[in-house]
Amino acid sequence: MLAAKESMTEVVSLLLEAGAKVDLQDELEDSALMLAAKYCRTDIVSLLLEAGAKIDLQNKRDSALMMAVRWGRTEVVSQLIDAGANIDLQNEDGDSAVIVATTNYNLSVLKELARAGADLNLQNQEGLTALIISSRSGRSDITEILLSGDNIALDIQITNGWSALFFAVDERDAATTELLLKAGADPHLRDYNGLTALDIAAGVPSLLRVIGVGDRHRAVRRLLRSYMRKPSKLEALPAESSQDPPQQITHLRSIPNQLTHLRSLPNPWNHLKSLPNQWTHLRSLPNQQTLMNQQSLDSLRAY
Incomplete structure (x- = not known):
C-alpha cells in the first residue's frame, strides 16, 4: 500500500508478481487502489486494475472513484469510469460521486461525471x-x-x-x-x-x-409584505361608509385579474401614479386593502 501511495510503480509490479493480495485493506479499510486514486497515481491504478483489483471496493466511506472525486483527481475519475466503476455507488451517508463533487466544489470532476451519465438526482x-x-x-x-x-x-x-x-x-x-x-x-x-x-x-x-415582480411595482410588494405578516383573519367591511371608495379601487376589487394583467399594460406604473388620490384613500381604509390583498393573492402567485 505504501508503494501505491508513493508511486513506486516497479515495487508494486514486483509485489503483484510475488502474489501480494491486491485488495488487502489497512486499518482504515483503504486498499491499494483507493490510495493510488487518492494520490493520482494513474500508472499504479492501471497496474492494480490489470491485476484484478475490485474497482468498487469501499472503505468506511468511499470507493476508489469517490476517493478520486473527493480529492479532485479528474484524470483518475475518467480512468476509473472507463474501467467500469459504478458511477452511482452511494456510501453509508447516501452520498454519491456527484454529491461528493458538488459538496467539494470540484467543477471539472462534476462535468466528467455528468458527461459519463451519472444520476444527478440521487438523494443522500x-x-x-x-x-x-x-x-x-x-x-x-x-x-x-x-x-x-x-x-x-x-x-x-x-x-x-x-x-x-x-x-x-x-x-x-x-x-x-x-x-x-x-x-x-x-x-x-x-x-x-x-x-x-x-x-x-x-x-x-x-x-x-x-x-x-418589477422593483418599481411598489403596490405589488406592499401586497407581499402584507401577506408575510399573516393576519389572523379577514376583517369584514363596514356595512356603510361615510366616504365611498373611489371608482378605480372599486374596479380593481371587482376584477382581481386586473392586477394579474397589470404588467401587460404599456405603462402600468404611470397609470397608477396618475391616480394619487385613489391610492391615498386606499391606504386610509385598511379593511378594503386587506380585502384587495386576499382577492389579488392568487393572481399574484400565478407568475
Missing part, C-alpha cells in the same frame, strides 16, 4: 440532492453544470418541503434563482408550512425582479 440520507446542495451554497456555476445534465429533477423536496428553489431564495442568490426558474423549477410549490418561494422572497428587490 438527509434527502439532499446535488442540486439542492449547490442551490444552498451560493455556487451558481455548479448549479449551471447540474442543470446542463439530462433528466435533472428540479422540484425534489426534502422533509420540510423545501426544493432547490427555496434554498436559492433563502440564500438571497438571484443568479441561482434565475437559473432554476429558467430551467422550469416550480415557483408555486409549497413547503410543509404552506409557503411558496415567492413568500420567502417577499421584500427582496433583486429576487422579486428575477421572479417577475
Whole structure:
C-alpha cells in the first residue's frame, strides 16, 4: 500500500508478481487502489486494475472513484469510469460521486461525471440532492453544470418541503434563482408550512425582479409584505361608509385579474401614479386593502 501511495510503480509490479493480495485493506479499510486514486497515481491504478483489483471496493466511506472525486483527481475519475466503476455507488451517508463533487466544489470532476451519465438526482440520507446542495451554497456555476445534465429533477423536496428553489431564495442568490426558474423549477410549490418561494422572497428587490415582480411595482410588494405578516383573519367591511371608495379601487376589487394583467399594460406604473388620490384613500381604509390583498393573492402567485 505504501508503494501505491508513493508511486513506486516497479515495487508494486514486483509485489503483484510475488502474489501480494491486491485488495488487502489497512486499518482504515483503504486498499491499494483507493490510495493510488487518492494520490493520482494513474500508472499504479492501471497496474492494480490489470491485476484484478475490485474497482468498487469501499472503505468506511468511499470507493476508489469517490476517493478520486473527493480529492479532485479528474484524470483518475475518467480512468476509473472507463474501467467500469459504478458511477452511482452511494456510501453509508447516501452520498454519491456527484454529491461528493458538488459538496467539494470540484467543477471539472462534476462535468466528467455528468458527461459519463451519472444520476444527478440521487438523494443522500438527509434527502439532499446535488442540486439542492449547490442551490444552498451560493455556487451558481455548479448549479449551471447540474442543470446542463439530462433528466435533472428540479422540484425534489426534502422533509420540510423545501426544493432547490427555496434554498436559492433563502440564500438571497438571484443568479441561482434565475437559473432554476429558467430551467422550469416550480415557483408555486409549497413547503410543509404552506409557503411558496415567492413568500420567502417577499421584500427582496433583486429576487422579486428575477421572479417577475418589477422593483418599481411598489403596490405589488406592499401586497407581499402584507401577506408575510399573516393576519389572523379577514376583517369584514363596514356595512356603510361615510366616504365611498373611489371608482378605480372599486374596479380593481371587482376584477382581481386586473392586477394579474397589470404588467401587460404599456405603462402600468404611470397609470397608477396618475391616480394619487385613489391610492391615498386606499391606504386610509385598511379593511378594503386587506380585502384587495386576499382577492389579488392568487393572481399574484400565478407568475
